[in-house]
Amino acid sequence: MSKLIIRKVAVLGAGVMGAQIAAHCANADVPVVLFDLPAKDGPPNRVVDRAIGGLTKLDPAPLAAAVRASHIDAANYDSDLERLRDCDLVIEAIAEKLEWKRDLYAKAAPYLRPDAIFASNTSGLSIATLAEGLPEALRSRFCGVHFFNPPRYMALVELIPAPATDPLMLDALEAWLVTRLGKSIVRAKDTPNFVANRVGVFSILAVMHHTTRLGLGFDEVDALTGPLIGRPKSATYRTADVVGLDTLAHVIDTMGETLPDDPWHGYFKQPDWLQALIAKGALGQKTRAGIYRKDGKKILVLDRKTGDYRPSRGDIVSEVATALQTLNTAEKFAWLGASGLPEAQFLWAIFRDLFHYCAVHLEEIADSARDIDLAMRWGFGWTRGPFETWQAAGWADVAKAIQMDIDAGRAMAKEPLPAWVFLRGSVHEAAGSYSARDNVLKARPTLPVYRRQLYPDALLGEAPADRGETLWENGDDASGVRLWTRPDVDARIGILSFKAKLHAIGDEVIDGMLEAIARAETDLDGVVLWHDAPFAVGANLQQVAEACKAGEFGLLDGKVAKFQQVSMAIRHAQVPVVAAVEGMALGGGCEFAMHAAHRVLALESYVGLVEAGVGLIPAGGGSKEFALQAHRRAQHAAGRDVFPFIQQSFQTIAMATVAKSALEAVQLGFAQPSDDVVMHARELLYVAIARARAMFEAGWRPPLVNRAVTVAGRNGIATCELMLVNMAEGGFISEHDYKVAKAAATALCGGEVESNAQVGEQWILDVERALFVELLKTEKTQQRIAHLLETGKPLRN
Known part of the structure; x- marks a missing residue:
């Protein structure tokens, strides 16, 4: 068949699975029409409206951003079946009753386009038996497509052909499910309960x-x-x-x-x-x-x-x-x-x-x-x-x-x-x-879509993964970084990977990053910062705690300055640095991603500046980045007042808010609307390498250091402090929470300067670094760090 294009999906059945399948299509920027029975009283679409409303209340959240619910339209079987004519894929997801499904198929079939795909989300009914209830002309475009609950988070979709299913259609649908919805496919036989x-x-x-x-x-x-x-x-x-x-x-x-x-x-x-x-x-x-x-x-x-x-x-x-x-x-x-x-x-x-x-x-x-x-x-x-x-x-x-x-x-x-x-x-x-059926060893599927997965989920005993060609590395197997390439993909786009547990950022990583970026500038066309999830859990707190215990605060100031140097090296490198983010990108990991020339994020990316949880503020350039965002947005606002654009950032940092998806990361300012969101995490590296290549070929050049950033200054700090006073009086925050949050406000507002003063980026970096080190000197921050290291849980003191 020709290239499969799915512009709109219909889901028949607004129960738990149907509504959440619709939600995940909306996560992938695919508009959906969600059908169910008409309500017995009140508005005819009340059943579906209630299901859509419920999507924003479930935990874990089916929607990667609550606003995506607006991409789902409500419909009912009595008055809206004509809307099926606009849909390229129709997924039936009603209860596991054969007679109910067949009745619905009889109603829906006359409204399906001749090229539309029809699929059942049955969890175990025979696909062949279901197909018998369809018109002959539709059977080649019918199959089983079994999502697992919850559809956003569970990778598996079982794809089950009926006897007459067109094999080329099935291949095209598999490719779409993998790349567009981020699903991992198992072709199942039509046996009870499948695989x-x-x-x-x-x-x-x-x-x-x-x-x-x-x-x-x-x-x-x-x-x-x-x-x-x-x-x-x-x-x-x-x-x-x-x-x-x-x-x-x-x-x-x-x-x-x-x-x-x-x-x-x-x-x-x-x-x-x-x-x-x-x-x-x-x-x-x-x-x-x-x-x-x-x-x-x-x-x-x-x-x-x-x-x-x-x-x-x-x-x-x-x-x-x-x-x-x-x-x-x-x-x-x-x-x-x-x-x-x-x-x-x-x-x-x-x-x-x-x-x-x-x-x-x-x-x-x-x-x-x-x-x-x-x-x-x-x-x-x-x-x-x-x-x-x-x-x-x-x-x-x-x-x-x-x-x-x-x-x-x-x-x-x-x-x-x-x-x-x-x-x-x-x-x-x-x-x-x-x-066992053919008594042979079978290789993995060879559909073109799987070329995008440079490192698919590996099984014990399979051929080892291609480790690529190492260009340079430091540290041992549990520290430092490795700069390498996949010559079979693009020999001149480097891949920079952390080697520490959970990809924590310690001294070896900092030193390695500076050296690797310098080497990439002279030897490569671009760099992708990538490794398996998590992206990075932040600074190596054990090293920080040891320095605090020894009273080496001058040394810590130097370490923070070097951390900032890495962030600025990422931002101003002479080749594009693309951050490929999956899983947690917290603290310093978030700051490195924020400074990249571009971000490619897996949908399930959990990004945040969480330093407040250990009594600190972002000091690797994170505060500076939010101040810069406020400055840029204010240039296009009436009056050019930066403070309205500081408020959300202040709350995000003070509350250590973590985005619960890549889409939320964009909303919170950790990523940009122009960044790429990849639905299948195994395609992340492929897309990031392609993005770095495209940026280089387009003549990418690093931004200049901004020497005139308008900041909110003292008035902004005072306004943030008013919010803190109310929270402290209400018993919502402790005295030390107040101190930490005020430091965050001070850094975001550019320090104790006049409101709407203009300062350079380095000024803001110096302010956030000084505040960070002062907080490290406090007993309560040191207690918070020690408690997190000992228990893995934050301390409120």
Whole structure:
């Protein structure tokens, strides 16, 4: 087919999933028409209007910026189906009832354009069966497109063809979903619950079975099945509450109804305790009670034996926790298999039965082991998929142990492991991942869109990632920076990466940045500041704390001056410096990004100047940058008064506000409207290199240092202080909060100068640096720094 252009999307169904799919399309600058039934009374679109309004109240937020709700139009099936003619992609997202879906298809089909794509967001109904309810002419443009909840944050979309689906259309839709919506795609077979839910729900059922068998508490199991084994913090039973116990029950029932020949079919039923909770309306988070419920600040958990709630403990046998935290994967599994502790037996059993299930069903449900592993990573948030985990644990030894348990009747099913398991030593290798159906290793998809992902999510055992060509580096593997290129992409655009943990900015990074930028100016055409998330968590506070403890404030003043020198080197380098930002860019990391010639941000970028949280103010040029923004905006305002443009910046810095998306980063002034927002984080480096190349080819040149910045001065400081007085009197801020916030106001307003005075950029840098060092000398700021280092949490003192 020709190039796929999607100018407008329609979503049929304004429930939880439909509304949030619409929200994510709006995040991607795609206008949406959201449909549902007409209201029984009042305005006909009231159902959808209420759903759109609810998007701004949910946490986590489906909208990357609340204003994006304006890109979603409300419509209903009775009076507005004509609006489907304007839509290039129509996504059905109503309840999982075959007859309801078919009735809706009959209504909508006459209004679809001959070239429009029609897709169902079903989580498990047969795509072939759904397609049978469509006119013949539409079937080639129909497929399943299964988003995971919440659609903004969960990477996975399963793409499922119907028998007549046009393969070229499917390729084009995959490319659009990847780049435009930022999704990670698994092509699923049309089997019940597809890939991720088929494996994920079985994993939950195995956990439930072994919880009961070993008499463990729900909270104990959640403590075991969360981060300790590479799963999300919500673990198993908290996740069930978040998803909704009724939804979980429906998926379990679907497996029971549609998989009668599955060797594990006897386990595809709701446990008695789950049925009891649903019967009394305790459906989880949405009803404020489920497996867990809150009583004030206390978290209670259901006790299966009594049927009542008790305080949640989450106890773990320390020996089990120690083994999980200290042993390598192979050692862990050997220890779990040999241990007599119930918690260890539980963990071995849930992994054994998961591996067993995946091996038996690989040929049926997935094209290769890669699809199962990536589906579980992207759809359920697992650090490693089941086959990766098995391979890391020692493929042959674990396979023998599983078969021994099957033979002894200890496994959940009697089905033997497939013969291929014993013929292989791994499933992921440099040549590809194993396909049980074709008995070969299959390489990754080769669609052109994936050329944009220079570093796709790597699986254990695959060919190692291309590390590029190192031009220069300093420090060791845990400090300093590395300047390198990808000659296969662009040999003259350098990539500058931090090597420290969480990409903290310490002395080695500062020194390395200055040297690397100087080298880039003479040897390269541009520089991209990039590394995997987080972008940077700010200054190395441990080094700051040690200098404070030694009373070396003169040394600290010099360090801050050098930090500012790096920011200005980024801004005024003789080649464009592009910041490629993903994840957290806090404090100094935010300041470096603000000084770049251009920013390319992943949508999920969390950017902020958070120094107030440790009793400090931005002093790496962040205060200066906001003062410059106010100056520039004031030049186009009546009266050219800068203070109105300082107010938001003051509140942002004083409250240590962090943007919750790249779009919010633009709103708050951490990024600019001209910056690029990339929906798929794995495309970030590719786009940033292309942007740096384009800037160089366009004759980019650095801005001149501004020597005449109009600042708010004393009157601006006094006005900010009035706000602080009211907050202090109301008990909202402490005395030290007041001191820190006044310092922030002073830096933003250019220091104690006349209002509307003109000063140079260096003047403002000197002001913010002096205030920063003075705050470092205070006991309360030093206490805040020490507390954050010790606990990871801010201190209010």
